[in-house]
Amino acid sequence: MVLESAPPEFRGGNSRHTRNLRCMHDSPTQFLHDSYPEEEYFADLLRVTGGHTNEELARMTIRASNSCTGWMMSQGVRFQPSLSGTLHLARTNAFFLGGGKALMNAYYAAAQRRNVHVIYNAEVIGLNITNGTFESARVMVNHEPARIRAGAFVAATGGFESNLDWLKEIWGAAADNFLIRGTPYNQGKVLKLLLDNGAAPAGDPTQCHAVAIDARAPKFDGGIVTRLDCVPLGIVVNRTGDRFYDEGEDLWPTRYAIWGRLIAQQPGQIAYSIIDAKVFGKFMPSVFPPMRGNTVRELAACLGLPADALESTVGRFNQAVAPGTFDHSKLDDCHTRGLQPEKSHWARPLDTPPFLGYPLRPGITFTYLGVKVNQNAAVLMRDGHPARNLFAAGEIMAGNILGKGYIGGIGMLIGTVFGRIAGREAACFVR
Amino acid sequence: MSDNPVQEGVRVLTICNACRYCEGFCAVFPAMERRLNFEEADLNYLANLCHHCAECYYACQYAPPHEFAVNIPKILAEVRVNSYYKYAWPRPLAAAFRRNGLVASLTLMLSLVISVLAARGWVSKSPGDFYQVMPHEVMVMIFGGVSIFVLTALLAGLVRFWRESGERLSGFATPFAMKAGLSDVLTLRYLSGAGEGCTYPGEHRSLARWWLHHFTFYGFLLCFAATSVAAIYHYALGLRAPYGYLSLPVVLGTLGGFGLLAGTGGLYWLKQRQDAATADHRQHGMDSAFIALLFLTSLTGLLLLFLRETPVMGILLVTHVATVMTLFLMLPYGKFVHGMYRLAALIRYSLERSSKQTGEAGHTNPQHPSIL
Numbered sequence: 001m002v003l004e005s006a007p008p009e010f011r012g013g014n015s016r017h018t019r020n021l022r023c024m025h026d027s028p029t030q031f032l033h034d035s036y037p038e039e040e041y042f043a044d045l046l047r048v049t050g051g052h053t054n055e056e057l058a059r060m061t062i063r064a065s066n067s068c069t070g071w072m073m074s075q076g077v078r079f080q081p082s083l084s085g086t087l088h089l090a091r092t093n094a095f096f097l098g099g100g101k102a103l104m105n106a107y108y109a110a111a112q113r114r115n116v117h118v119i120y121n122a123e124v125i126g127l128n129i130t131n132g133t134f135e136s137a138r139v140m141v142n143h144e145p146a147r148i149r150a151g152a153f154v155a156a157t158g159g160f161e162s163n164l165d166w167l168k169e170i171w172g173a174a175a176d177n178f179l180i181r182g183t184p185y186n187q188g189k190v191l192k193l194l195l196d197n198g199a200a201p202a203g204d205p206t207q208c209h210a211v212a213i214d215a216r217a218p219k220f221d222g223g224i225v226t227r228l229d230c231v232p233l234g235i236v237v238n239r240t241g242d243r244f245y246d247e248g249e250d251l252w253p254t255r256y257a258i259w260g261r262l263i264a265q266q267p268g269q270i271a272y273s274i275i276d277a278k279v280f281g282k283f284m285p286s287v288f289p290p291m292r293g294n295t296v297r298e299l300a301a302c303l304g305l306p307a308d309a310l311e312s313t314v315g316r317f318n319q320a321v322a323p324g325t326f327d328h329s330k331l332d333d334c335h336t337r338g339l340q341p342e343k344s345h346w347a348r349p350l351d352t353p354p355f356l357g358y359p360l361r362p363g364i365t366f367t368y369l370g371v372k373v374n375q376n377a378a379v380l381m382r383d384g385h386p387a388r389n390l391f392a393a394g395e396i397m398a399g400n401i402l403g404k405g406y407i408g409g410i411g412m413l414i415g416t417v418f419g420r421i422a423g424r425e426a427a428c429f430v431r
Numbered sequence: 432m433s434d435n436p437v438q439e440g441v442r443v444l445t446i447c448n449a450c451r452y453c454e455g456f457c458a459v460f461p462a463m464e465r466r467l468n469f470e471e472a473d474l475n476y477l478a479n480l481c482h483h484c485a486e487c488y489y490a491c492q493y494a495p496p497h498e499f500a501v502n503i504p505k506i507l508a509e510v511r512v513n514s515y516y517k518y519a520w521p522r523p524l525a526a527a528f529r530r531n532g533l534v535a536s537l538t539l540m541l542s543l544v545i546s547v548l549a550a551r552g553w554v555s556k557s558p559g560d561f562y563q564v565m566p567h568e569v570m571v572m573i574f575g576g577v578s579i580f581v582l583t584a585l586l587a588g589l590v591r592f593w594r595e596s597g598e599r600l601s602g603f604a605t606p607f608a609m610k611a612g613l614s615d616v617l618t619l620r621y622l623s624g625a626g627e628g629c630t631y632p633g634e635h636r637s638l639a640r641w642w643l644h645h646f647t648f649y650g651f652l653l654c655f656a657a658t659s660v661a662a663i664y665h666y667a668l669g670l671r672a673p674y675g676y677l678s679l680p681v682v683l684g685t686l687g688g689f690g691l692l693a694g695t696g697g698l699y700w701l702k703q704r705q706d707a708a709t710a711d712h713r714q715h716g717m718d719s720a721f722i723a724l725l726f727l728t729s730l731t732g733l734l735l736l737f738l739r740e741t742p743v744m745g746i747l748l749v750t751h752v753a754t755v756m757t758l759f760l761m762l763p764y765g766k767f768v769h770g771m772y773r774l775a776a777l778i779r780y781s782l783e784r785s786s787k788q789t790g791e792a793g794h795t796n797p798q799h800p801s802i803l
Contacts, residue, residue: 009496016492019452078627080455098490099452105489109635218499223492225449225499281467287449287499 001150002111003122003139005157006185010221011120012104013158014182014366014395014411017223019100020082020093021072021416022409023065031069031079033091038062041092044407052204052403060375061401064417069094071420076106088253093409100412124157124190129197132387151430152389154422155379156415159367159395160188161208162220167364170206177269179213181363184220191396194371199387200380203368203399209406210260213363215270216288225287228358231259232346233283233328234275235317236360238266241300241309243317248345251331257406260362271360272303274314276352282328290356299355318349366411370399377422389429391422436509440474443501446493453487457621458780459503460487465783472595478511479592479769479776482621484629485709495708508711515768518595520587527764531717534764535724539757546753549573553745559673564745565752567665573752577759584763585771592772593779602782603775612778616770619644632704643697647725648770650690654729657684673739684732691729695722721766724758 004011024041025032041062045053069079078097082090089095096103111118119141126138134153139146160166162184167175195201217226232252236259238244245262249255263271280290293299296314300307317339324334326348334347371379371392378386379397394415401414433439444463447453454460459480466473485504493499512528519525527534546565555563593603602608615621619641622629628638661680664670674681699722702715731751738747761767 009494095455097455098486099450099492101492101494102486102490105634221497223450224452225446225493227449285445285448285467287446 001148002116002118003124003137003148004118004120005123005187006120006183008120010183010185011108011118012101013156013186014100015104015415016101017099017182018096018103018412019224020089020095020409021065021068021412022093022407023068023413024062025066029069029094031081031094036092041065045401045410048405048407049403050405052405054400057373057375058401061414061417064420065413068413068416072103072106072416075110077103078106089408123187124193127153127190127193127197129387129390132198132381132385132390134387134390152391152426154377154391154393154419154426155190155194155371155396156392156394156419156422157190157396158183158186158188159208159369160186160191161364161367162186163188167208171264174264174269177361178210178264179215179217179222179226179361179363180220181211181213181217181222181226181365182220186366186395188367188369191370194379194390194392194396198381198383199390200372200382200384202370202372202397203403205369207404208260208367209257209365210264210362211256211365212259212263212271212273212360214286214288215359215361217361217363222363226363227284228273228286228360229256229283230273230275230279230286230358231256231360233279234273234350235313235343236271236273237305237310237313238271239268239305241306241313243313243339243341243343244271246341246344248335248343248347250345259360260364263360264362269362272305273358273360274299274310274350275356276350277354277356278348278352280356286358288358290358292354292356294353294355296350296355299357303357303359314350317343317347318351321347321349365406366395366398368399368403370395370397373397373400373418375421376425377418378425389426391426393418393422436506436513437471437474440478440506440510441469443503443506444469444474444477446499446501447503450493452492453490453503456486456490457482457484458615458777459507462780462783472597474507474510475514475517475592476596476776476779478507478514479772480780481507481511482619482629482773483508483709484622484624484631485706486624486630488709489630489634502709504709505711508709508714511769511772512711512714512717514592514772515588518588518591518768518772519764520584520591524584524764527761528717531720531761531765535720535757535761538760539753542753542756542760543749545573546749546756549752550745550749553749554742555744558740559744561672561739561744561748564748567671570752573756574759577756581759581762585768588763588768589771589775592775596775596779598779598782603778605778605782607785608778608781611781612774615777616774619648632701633706639697640701643694643701646690646694647698648694650687650692650694650729651725653683653687653690654732655687657681657687676736681736685736688729688733688736691725692733695726695729698722699726718766720761724754724761724765727754728758 023032024036024038026035026037028034042059045058079094080097082095122139122141124137124139128135136147136149139148162180166188167178212228212231213226214228229252232248235243236247244266263269291302293302296311297307300310320336320339322335322337324332326332326334331345335345336343336347373379373392374386377391377393379390379392380386397418398411398414402410433442448463451464459477462477462480483504487503488494491501493501516525516528549569550565552564593600622641624636627636628641630636631640657680660683702718731747731754735747735751738744
């Protein structure tokens with residue numbers, strides 16, 4: 001039986017917003033070029049996590065990725081060549097045809113064929129756990145309370161990024177200005193219940209993955225289309241019209257995930273990416289049109305920024321730009337001289353009207369806090385012993401492997417690998 | 432959301448173009464990605480590329496009840512039917528798209544009257560001799576006139592579609608593009624789902640529509656071939672109808688007729704089961720009128736064939752002639768045009784793909800640089 005807290009349209013948590021799975025492979029496969037050996041994969045993981053990973057679980061997961069696509073296809077999942085613009089992932093990541101919702105549809109259809117009972121709008125509000133043994137769950141089904149007994153319990157309930165109160169406990173009032181990129185149903189309630197019942201925590205309880213997204217995005221569920229990739233092509237100012245960080249520090253794919261936190265630290269948790277007509281069309285179109293002005297002053301008025309301050313910031317920036325040869329695809333030699341902070345790459349004067357601006361806010365992708373598990377996906381209790389019939393899979397235990405940072409397609413890999421293990425172990429236990 | 436289909440289409444495609452998860456499904460999304468801004472001409476082109484398989488709707492993370500309310504199959508269906516209206520020639524007859532069922536019924540009435548007036552009598556002295564009921568020259572005159580008008584109207588619509596796309600007229604006949612477009616149409620590539628079929632009429636994939644459309648399409652072609660062979664028999668070989676059951680025209684027509692019966696019957700059955708979420712209900716009349724005319728044409732044709740030596744032959748012939756005439760007259764003003772514009776859109780798609788990866792002047796195709 002599956003208890004899904006969302007209605008059918010929004011089932012499957014944040015998997016709905018995903019699109020690929022990072023897979024190791026020693027030789028080319030139907031969907032993946034070349035090879036991506038275990039050592040390289042693990043090195044990539046070490047790099048992004050800065051060593052915040054459980055090597056044993058990480059290596060087991062990476063090895064298991066080898067067999068994932070085959071198993072997924074046997075469940076009706078379809079793959080496709082990597083999407084345009086993601087050629088750098090063609091070697092490492094297998095893309096789901098149609099994205100994550102299509103993937104979830106295939107899984108739910110596979111579950112239906114096996115007569116798995118799915119209850120929608122069913123939120124777990126209480127767990128009865130005695131000495132590491134799960135006995136029953138209290139559930140609200142369509143606002144009606146119910147108690148469900150089961151031989152085993154697999155928690156696959158995600159992080160707590162949609163729980164605004166919890167975010168506020170950590171971030172204070174700033175959290176009011178955060179946007180949540182994914183499902184509103186990741187309330188972290190089961191996570192909290194498990195921790196309260198003695199499960200050992202994994203991952204930094206205060207950290208979340210946050211990127212800069214368009215401030216006009218909906219509070220929840222804006223997904224990929226609210227992403228803005230124009231930051232390195234212009235300047236970013238806060239609401240007083242001042243720059244606050246090197247927009248050209250490194251290639252965007254390696255830097256985009258710091259901008260959520262940078263903006264969260266600015267007054268009002270808002271910032272504005274300012275570009276000029278030279279670069280419009282050189283980045284992925286965003287779902288919201290840019291604000292525009294024929295002069296910097298006009299643009300400032302549209303964005304509600306102090307015009308004098310913005311004009312002076314742009315003026316100083318333009319004067320500090322050293323000559324160079326612009327190349328968006330690499331760390332070029334276009335930089336500023338004598339600014340605080342400098343812009344290290346892709347610095348070109350903002351001089352070609354119309355001037356365009358996008359308001360930015362922190363967009364929370366996921367939180368790192370989870371429960372500790374062993375290689376059988378069993379939840380580890382604080383005394384170090386595994387729970388007997390309590391398992392975890394997905395974002396709720398991803399912090400074991402991904403204690404920090406992110407590397408594309410690993411979230412889905414952890415979910416897939418531990419989902420399979422947890423299902424197998426739960427079935428074995430019940431039998 | 433906007434009530435104006437073009438505005439709503441622009442809104443939705445702007446969301447799709449920032450997402451792009453669906454680009455593996457069909458030609459619509461790669462074509463969309465070549466553009467940064469969308470205008471009515473782009474919408475009309477993309478709408479006519481769309482086969483309405485609904486895969487993108489079921490896969491969409493932004494489908495209703497999400498507040499972005501993305502529903503590509505539905506909005507493109509609405510844009511598509513408006514584009515038929517826009518390209519129709521002569522303009523005043525475009526109104527036929529709006530009240531297609533009524534117009535088809537009135538045309539059938541008119542055709543029956545013409546057919547009855549053209550008939551010399553209701554019975555034939557020698558069994559199976561159609562021309563005693565309606566002389567060959569009369570039939571040629573009626574259908575010659577109808578065909579000239581219909582071909583002119585279809586061609587005018589096609590030219591209008593192509594002009595709006597901004598492509599050169601000569602581009603249409605570019606051999607590689609024509610070959611690619613024809614291949615996509617003749618194999619129904621975008622309804623085949625690489626062997627799994629498409630999500631029509633509902634969420635679960637099936638090849639039913641692919642098969643039934645093939646029955647309909649090739650049934651239509653076989654009937655057309657039967658008529659062409661019969662014309663060769665008549666004029667080149669001097670052989671007069673009726674032809675034997677095992678003669679080439681009759682075999683072709685019989686196979687085609689049964690194909691059409693099965694295909695159109697099946698398509699109508701599927702249509703009744705279509706997911707209401709992706710359907711544009713205002714088109715139901717137009718779709719059903721075309722299906723009904725194809726069905727009736729093959730039904731009356733087959734009845735005429737099997738009962739041609741009985742006393743009802745006369746009445747069946749008059750009915751069949753009237754049905755075929757209605758089908759022909761309605762070709763430029765009904766669902767038939769989807770095939771023509773689809774082919775043209777697919778040819779354009781092939782042309783675009785072969786040209787440089789630029790949409791509007793100066794824009795390269797921007798890309799997702801990273802992945803989360």
